[in-house]
Amino acid sequence: MKALILVGGFGTRLRPLTLTLPKPLVEFANKPMILHQIEALSKAGVKDIVLAVNYRPEVMVNFMKKYEEEFGVTITFSVENEPLGTAGPLALAKDILAKDDDPFFVLNSDVICDFPFDYLAKFHKAHGAEGTIMVTKVEEPSKYGVVVCKPNSSIIDRFVEKPQIFVGNRINAGIYIFNPSMLDRIELRPTSIEKEIFPAMAAEDQLHCLDLEGFWMDVGQPKDYLTGMSLYLTSLAKKSPEKLAKAPYIVGNVLIDPSAKIGEGCKIGPNVVIGPNVVIGDGVRIVRSSILEDVKIRDHSWIRESIIAWHSTIGKWARLEGVSVLGDDVHVMDEVYINGGSILPHKSISSNITEPKIVM
Amino acid sequence: MSWTKAIILVGGPSVGTRFRPLSLSLPKPLFPIAGEPIIRHHIDALVKVDSIREILLVGFFENEIFNRFLTEVQLSYPHVTFRYLREYQSLGTGGGLYHFRDEILSGNPDYFFVVHADIACSFPFNEFLQYHKSHKGSATIMGTKVNKEDANRYGCLVSSETGVVTHYVEKPQSFVSDLISCGVYLFDPCIFEEMRKSVLDRRSIRDEEDEYGNVIYKLSGNADVVRLEQDILRPMASTGKLFVYTLKENDFWMQIKTAEQALPANNLYLHHLHKQPKPGHTRSSSCVVDASQNSNIPSVNYQINTPSRNQNFELVPPVYIHPTALIHPTAKIGPNVSVGPRVIIERGVRIKNAIILDGTEIKNDSLVMNSIVGWDSKLGSWSRVQGEPVMPNQADKSKNASILGKECKVADEIVIRSCLVLPHKELKSSVHDEVVM
Structure with missing residues (x-):
């Protein structure tokens, strides 16, 4: 089987992390984001993976070579010379x-x-139509495009963009399966799959939907990254609890790389991921945060709802909160307070940031 | 052999309102700075003047307020008599002195100091007295230079090269002089003659009336209310009897009006005491710990059964720690920190630029910075109480320290930033830039 992953552009919404690494390589729960997808695809028997990108960083190429060997798949970069939207890359x-x-x-x-790629493929083959899209239930459908099915059927009737009155709570989860014949519908030009291709397929009863069980999150920006991380850890606790850290100082679901070192008198969790070679001092408190590789957190600091990227250091008695995102190699001095700071790589922070702001 | 008295003007409960929320629990003159009540610093400096035999507190607080304090200073300095003279109504800074003129003049002192309570100063009283004796005037004002733009918040002085005050104006609208009055004076007994004139003058003033005899402007008021600065000293300027002694480069002076000004005052006194520990003064609580002689801390500075737990924590001087405070070895304290009696500081706590008052408990891994934490308060684990640094004589009100009143509780892991918190409040979530009622 084959798969295409829509990677797209520079991932500006996830800056300052994506100033250092392309978004697919930014770790999510101690694994590059795209690896979560490659692993799941390979498990479902996919052999050919196309990455639809509109730039082609060398660092990605090297990583993908590694994954090709590791998972026995062929990874091809499909580079758009101009942005082709969400459908154009399929034609390409x-x-x-x-x-x-x-x-x-x-x-x-x-x-x-x-x-659930296996389940999706089985479901798709069973109904015989041209495409299936996965849908997920949301609490506030008015913010999304809602998928409406025919009564007592999985056949999609129509799509309603940002409905003002309630028509349903299922939205497009961004995961599809198609028969190759579907490609005849797409021309090689900028095209939206959601707005142009799906309505046409639905009009011919060629599009089914399938409920996605469990959690779903678009982690394209820091706040959602942290929410997605919490949901992922909750799911991990059910499926493979042995992967989560267990110690007296751990609260709730926490994932810690075995190479990380944790000091005395800490309290970590819930919903924390600690990456490889991280060193955490004594009396540190971390809640709902992601600490990436090689970060050093010194004694008595307090971190909540923050992402701390590679090689950064956090001083003693520092306090970080309010979706603070520290880029690569950022150094926070002792006793500094940061609330909602977005810090670009290689900066040193020695005075308080009390209200959300970007430090260039 | 001449002898001197000193009068400390302590005011009363209705005048220290800007010192809230701290003055809701303790009268401002007794508020501890660098481990000592504000006016104890005055007294410690005054007793260095050999000719001092009596120190009087004049104000309109209840008598009991100063009982314990007077007993303590009396025990420390048995050769000086200490008394509190209570005004039954506020008579103004000069009115109180005039009212108690017989008490002040009894025993015929040659000179007497008058010192406002709400200042922090290096108090070079000996030099001040020498200067006063050297000129022919009957009064000397202690003066200091301040920034030009701040001068109009104080009483401004213009003086001749010889130190004669030629002009005095209280809080002028425009710039007059950058030399200001410190609120510290030295008088010959004949000053009461000036006061008498002033009181009589005031009694002779009639209210301004309109043509029907209705009072438009009430000028007579209470003739016993005499303001020392405006009513006595201002008329004396240009008579050749009023002189100014200007503080030297290495002296310090600041007003302590608001609660947060206790912080820079604390810094100044700690640095002062760090440089010149009080000789021969063995009160156990008057130690300023010097990290450079870290190993000596228990033996040298703590006079009474020092808990050994206080030995090993990281200390950045200057710091004052009461010997009954318990500090975990992993804590880091200083610079510019005063820790009061029975305070408990747990594992991994960081404190700097702060006053921690009696009986407060600070749980593990929390931080207190640019803040005052009131008596018997409790700060939770990983909590953070912080403010903006406060400069001496700072006029800018936009940046505030955090001040917690008595018996406040701060929950685990929350941050209190630039807040004034009234006594007995329980803070369960983070707050900033607020007055918490």
Whole structure:
């Protein structure tokens, strides 16, 4: 089987993290984001993966070579010279996606969930129509495009963009499977799959939907990254609790890389991820945060709802909160308070940031 | 052999309102700075003048307020008599002196100092007295230079090269002089003659009336209310009897009007005491701990059964720690910190630029910075109480320290930033830039 991952552009919404690494390589729960998808696809028997990108960083190429070997898949970069929207990249990768009659998966690279590709493929083959899109239930459908099915059927009737009155609570989860014949509908030009292709398919009863079980989150920006991380850890606690850290100082679901060192008298969790080679001093409190590789957190500091990127250091008695995001190699001096600070790489912070702001 | 008295004008409960929320629990003159009540610093400096035999507190607080304090200073300085003279109504800064003129003049002192309570100063009283004796005037004002733009918040002085005050104006609208009055005076007994004239003058003033005899402007008021600065000293300027002694470069002076000004005052006194520990003064609580002689802390500075737990914590001088305070070895304290009696500071606590008052408990891994924490308060684990640094004589009101009144509780992990918190409040979530009622 085959799959196409819509990676897109520079991931500006996840800056300052994406100033250092392309978004697919930014770790989510101690694994590059795209690896969550590659792993799940390979488990479902996918052999050919196309990354639809509109730039091609060398660092990505090297990583992907590694994954090709590790998972026995072929990863191809499909580079758009101009942004082709959400459908155009499918046409661009037609050679690979239509090389046999097997259906192919399409997924948005910002999405984190349990990726039930096997189940999706089975469901799709069983109904025989051209495409299936996964849908997820949301509390406030008025902010999204809502998918409305025909009565007592999985066949999609129509799409309603940001409905003012309630028509349903299922939205497009950004995970699809299509028969190659579907590619005939797409021309090689900027095209929106949601607005142009899906309504046409639905009009011919060629599009079904399937409920996504469990959590789903678009982790394209820091606040959602942290929410997605909490949901992921909750799911991990159910599926593979042995992967979570267990110690007297741990509260709730916490994922700690075995190479990390934790000091005395700490209290960590719930919903914390600690990356490789992280060193945490004594009396440190961390809640709902992601600490990436090689970070040093010194004694008595307090961190909540923050992402601390690679090689950064946090001084003694520092306090970080309010979705603070520290880029690569940021140094927070002792006793400094940061509330909602977004700090670009290689900065040193020696005075308080009391209200959300960007430090260039 | 001449002898001198001193009068400390302590005011009363209705005048220290800007010192709230701290003055809701303790009269401002007794508020501890660098481990000592504000007016104890005055007294410690005054007793260095050999000819001092009597120190009087004049104000309109209840008598009992100063009982314990007077007993303590009396025990420390047995050769000086200490008394509190209570005005039954506020008579103004000069009125109180005039009212108690017989008490002040009894025993025929040659000179007497008058010192306002609400200042922090290096108090070079000996030099001040020498200067007074050297000129022919009957009164000397202690003066200091301040920034030009701040001068109009004080009483401004213009003087001749010889130190004669030629002009005195209280809080002028425009710039007059950057030399201001420190609120410290030295008088010959004949000053009461000036006061008598002033009181008589005031009694002779009639209210301004309109043509029907209705009072438009009430000028007579209470003739016993005499303001020392406006009513006595201002008329003396240009008579050649009033002189000014200007503080030297290494002296310090600031007003302590608001509660947060206790913080820079604390810094100044701690640095002062750090440089010149009080000789021969063995009260156990009067130690300023010097980290450079860290190993000596228990033996040298703590006079009474020092808990050994206080030995090993990281200390950045100057710091004052009461010997009954318990401080965990992993804490880091200083600079510019005063820790009061029975305070408990737990594992991994950081304190700097702060006053921690009696009986307060600070739980593990919390931080207190640019703040005052009131008596018997409790700060939770990983909590943070912070403010903006306060400069001496700072006029800018936009940046505030945090001040917690008596018996406040701060929950675990929350941050209190630039807040004034009234006594007995329980803070369960983070707050900033607020007055918490």
